[in-house]
Amino acid sequence: MTTSPDSVVREFIAEHRAAFLDDLSDWLRIRSVSADPTLAAEVRRSAEWLTGALRATGFPVAEVWETPGGGLPAVFAEWPSGDPAAPTVLVYGHHDVQPAARADGWATDPFEPTVVDGRLYARGAADDKGQVFFHTLGVRAHLAATGRSAPAVNLKLLVEGEEESGSPHFGALIRERAERLAADVVIISDTGMWSERTPTVCTGMRGLVDCQIDLFGPSQDIHSGSFGGAVPNPATEAARLVAALHTEDRRVAIPGFYDGVVELTARERELFAELPFDERQWLSVAKSRATLGEAGFSTLERTWARPTAEVNGIWGGYTGPGGKTIVPAEAHLKLSFRLVAGQEVAKIREAVAGWVADRLPEGIGHEIVFPGATRPCLTPLDHPALQSLVRAMGQAFGEEIRFTREGGSGPAADLQDVLDAPVLFLGISVPSDGWHSIDEKVELDLLAKGVETAAYLWADLADHWGAPGHPLDQA
Amino acid sequence: MTTSPDSVVREFIAEHRAAFLDDLSDWLRIRSVSADPTLAAEVRRSAEWLTGALRATGFPVAEVWETPGGGLPAVFAEWPSGDPAAPTVLVYGHHDVQPAARADGWATDPFEPTVVDGRLYARGAADDKGQVFFHTLGVRAHLAATGRSAPAVNLKLLVEGEEESGSPHFGALIRERAERLAADVVIISDTGMWSERTPTVCTGMRGLVDCQIDLFGPSQDIHSGSFGGAVPNPATEAARLVAALHTEDRRVAIPGFYDGVVELTARERELFAELPFDERQWLSVAKSRATLGEAGFSTLERTWARPTAEVNGIWGGYTGPGGKTIVPAEAHLKLSFRLVAGQEVAKIREAVAGWVADRLPEGIGHEIVFPGATRPCLTPLDHPALQSLVRAMGQAFGEEIRFTREGGSGPAADLQDVLDAPVLFLGISVPSDGWHSIDEKVELDLLAKGVETAAYLWADLADHWGAPGHPLDQA
Numbered sequence: 001m002t003t004s005p006d007s008v009v010r011e012f013i014a015e016h017r018a019a020f021l022d023d024l025s026d027w028l029r030i031r032s033v034s035a036d037p038t039l040a041a042e043v044r045r046s047a048e049w050l051t052g053a054l055r056a057t058g059f060p061v062a063e064v065w066e067t068p069g070g071g072l073p074a075v076f077a078e079w080p081s082g083d084p085a086a087p088t089v090l091v092y093g094h095h096d097v098q099p100a101a102r103a104d105g106w107a108t109d110p111f112e113p114t115v116v117d118g119r120l121y122a123r124g125a126a127d128d129k130g131q132v133f134f135h136t137l138g139v140r141a142h143l144a145a146t147g148r149s150a151p152a153v154n155l156k157l158l159v160e161g162e163e164e165s166g167s168p169h170f171g172a173l174i175r176e177r178a179e180r181l182a183a184d185v186v187i188i189s190d191t192g193m194w195s196e197r198t199p200t201v202c203t204g205m206r207g208l209v210d211c212q213i214d215l216f217g218p219s220q221d222i223h224s225g226s227f228g229g230a231v232p233n234p235a236t237e238a239a240r241l242v243a244a245l246h247t248e249d250r251r252v253a254i255p256g257f258y259d260g261v262v263e264l265t266a267r268e269r270e271l272f273a274e275l276p277f278d279e280r281q282w283l284s285v286a287k288s289r290a291t292l293g294e295a296g297f298s299t300l301e302r303t304w305a306r307p308t309a310e311v312n313g314i315w316g317g318y319t320g321p322g323g324k325t326i327v328p329a330e331a332h333l334k335l336s337f338r339l340v341a342g343q344e345v346a347k348i349r350e351a352v353a354g355w356v357a358d359r360l361p362e363g364i365g366h367e368i369v370f371p372g373a374t375r376p377c378l379t380p381l382d383h384p385a386l387q388s389l390v391r392a393m394g395q396a397f398g399e400e401i402r403f404t405r406e407g408g409s410g411p412a413a414d415l416q417d418v419l420d421a422p423v424l425f426l427g428i429s430v431p432s433d434g435w436h437s438i439d440e441k442v443e444l445d446l447l448a449k450g451v452e453t454a455a456y457l458w459a460d461l462a463d464h465w466g467a468p469g470h471p472l473d474q475a
Numbered sequence: 476m477t478t479s480p481d482s483v484v485r486e487f488i489a490e491h492r493a494a495f496l497d498d499l500s501d502w503l504r505i506r507s508v509s510a511d512p513t514l515a516a517e518v519r520r521s522a523e524w525l526t527g528a529l530r531a532t533g534f535p536v537a538e539v540w541e542t543p544g545g546g547l548p549a550v551f552a553e554w555p556s557g558d559p560a561a562p563t564v565l566v567y568g569h570h571d572v573q574p575a576a577r578a579d580g581w582a583t584d585p586f587e588p589t590v591v592d593g594r595l596y597a598r599g600a601a602d603d604k605g606q607v608f609f610h611t612l613g614v615r616a617h618l619a620a621t622g623r624s625a626p627a628v629n630l631k632l633l634v635e636g637e638e639e640s641g642s643p644h645f646g647a648l649i650r651e652r653a654e655r656l657a658a659d660v661v662i663i664s665d666t667g668m669w670s671e672r673t674p675t676v677c678t679g680m681r682g683l684v685d686c687q688i689d690l691f692g693p694s695q696d697i698h699s700g701s702f703g704g705a706v707p708n709p710a711t712e713a714a715r716l717v718a719a720l721h722t723e724d725r726r727v728a729i730p731g732f733y734d735g736v737v738e739l740t741a742r743e744r745e746l747f748a749e750l751p752f753d754e755r756q757w758l759s760v761a762k763s764r765a766t767l768g769e770a771g772f773s774t775l776e777r778t779w780a781r782p783t784a785e786v787n788g789i790w791g792g793y794t795g796p797g798g799k800t801i802v803p804a805e806a807h808l809k810l811s812f813r814l815v816a817g818q819e820v821a822k823i824r825e826a827v828a829g830w831v832a833d834r835l836p837e838g839i840g841h842e843i844v845f846p847g848a849t850r851p852c853l854t855p856l857d858h859p860a861l862q863s864l865v866r867a868m869g870q871a872f873g874e875e876i877r878f879t880r881e882g883g884s885g886p887a888a889d890l891q892d893v894l895d896a897p898v899l900f901l902g903i904s905v906p907s908d909g910w911h912s913i914d915e916k917v918e919l920d921l922l923a924k925g926v927e928t929a930a931y932l933w934a935d936l937a938d939h940w941g942a943p944g945h946p947l948d949q950a
Contacts (some may be wrong), residue, residue: 364764
């Protein structure tokens, strides 16, 4: 195999850039808003349009996949390498978009792509059609530069149609189709970088365990004058649970919560600290007035690499106007826990449930339900596939690639679990791209860097792919 | 002056009992439900009926009083003693009743008084027409027994028409009419005793300070994956406030909260402990499964004589079905504090507000509003007016009178404050009387004891009333 010479890749991209943008614009004109039932036909049209575009790219297989449960369709495409030793890569993205209307305050029609000052404005330009689409030109540039007729890896694409609606059928879909989706590495192209000037690779996402805790005191609301101060109050006990969630230094106080946590290495902390973090700007995005979190960690470490406990909702007793002197019959909590690598969903649930049961006084009944969970995922900095990605990006950007993580939780972990494959994140979007907001755009220069990264990546991955027993197999 | 011989009083009551019950039944037939706007005319008819009955009793003054603000009318009556040294007593009760309908499950028509097994069943039989009305026969028995043509005290009656609707105009009414209501002692006849077998006098009510605390975090709900664990969460802070309200031994932890508290005397604790308290029965009334409260105090002490802090409502964030991974923008608390004698409303408010402000971390804004307050009232066991009441009751019941307090807060404190007079509680109702419930009744034997107590009380009060400088004046 051979690495791709930069000049050929760049020339190829420059040559095909206009047609690529025309095609992307055609796709962006399709109103594939998954949240709007009246636009279901548009989501389907978007899936069909994409299968056509992937076939035109050269994918021998490109199919519309119906989702189990009658949801909106996904697209699957496959391009075998032909080399029996080639690794298999699955690229994930989505073709549905957030709702958008000119009347929301857009400067241009959100479904009429418009280029202004090197930026392509349209709903879906960055989230996620633009980032899915750079793989089409990317694989063609890869073939041009390597002289191959098929990619150096077995390339698969899965492009979901319900991501903006919470991926209700995604788990079922990938479980049902696990055999065809089988891959050695998953690449998520639905994320971003630190900024235009600081290209980065995301190395992991946090997991999530959420729960609802219902506390029961008196069998009905009772008079706080007659009984208050002499019987347990479920609202008080709910609050005491929440307050006991954290120590004074804001560590999670549930026994066993930190068991197994993969701690940040000194090198990762150093790399995070080197990122040009502006706390004032971060606070403005967080719409908050101050930072507060686990003692001994920076804001980036707290949101990216530390597990947390958060109250998402609390309610109990009288919440209307004026006062009502009662001891309420019930109180309720919605809590969620972000997990990092090394924490196990089942153990966290057990720890939370036991902790709740231990802390409640006699006379307070309770129920606890854990509706869902997402496992954390993390690719170590020295993982060979991650190193391939960093080299490909470095080659495209011509500068050092830094590392980030993602504080949220997403389908990446589902793919990781079902396919038993490490997950990498290749995204070129930047915070100013306006995801889910008005005037969404993609920087055309960065889009081209995405194409270029994809063009270098498959050859690098194939080159550095080892025989069985390679470090990749122990990931 | 002369004490009233028991035999004359009892004979007089026996002689007039049938007519007294006939009259009371006439009054009970009037549907004076203050909560039902369509029955406003009935509340007025009740007020007019009562003025007629009070004139027939002998009160030279008996008037319907309109309430400021266009509420339902009260009744005022006055019967001067003629003795310039006589103390002035104001009796308080109410003539409006709770809603009631046969269809709610009453065994008899709630507005057709029915005697079964020595009990008079009707809405208002105990709460409060029966207990107002025993004063009419009581004062006549007093005159018969003492041979007087006017009571030994200047006797005033104020009978409210909106008590069951939360007394919305009562404060304004008594302030407006304070001069005519002026009294040395207030007697509330709208309460009960421990039980049929344990006659008691209530010696005080707790006060009340309530507040709403609004906490503000991010300017809108934010993503808990992106920002959770790194910014303050107002729901967490609301919960931490609530949890910090109490120490581990469930004392109120707000600095200064207990300042000035009039502690229970050893004698009071002994007397409370002698009451036949059945915790299982109390829990069944409290609809609770266990007791919990300030360490070192019994359930009766906690509800009657100790100040408390209670959460009446808490809410913030997402409370719908499923989960929503947010850091909520706001959280809210409704707290109420029961006060005992010695605690001052203004100081408690200041202590609470300061404590809240001190405990919130940077980045959490807050507002605190104190909508209302009721002062506590307490009459010491050795108060001469209380001793008169206890003697009169003891004479009527022929046994030792014990002491209780009331955990709730009520108009008693308003009267105490506006008239600057100590408040006594003369009630003969028992817990089984079904206040606000179906099958409300009054025990006819106890009603007769109420008449008898009233018959003895005025002479005793006048006999033990001192010149200026008497302990009563320092109350």
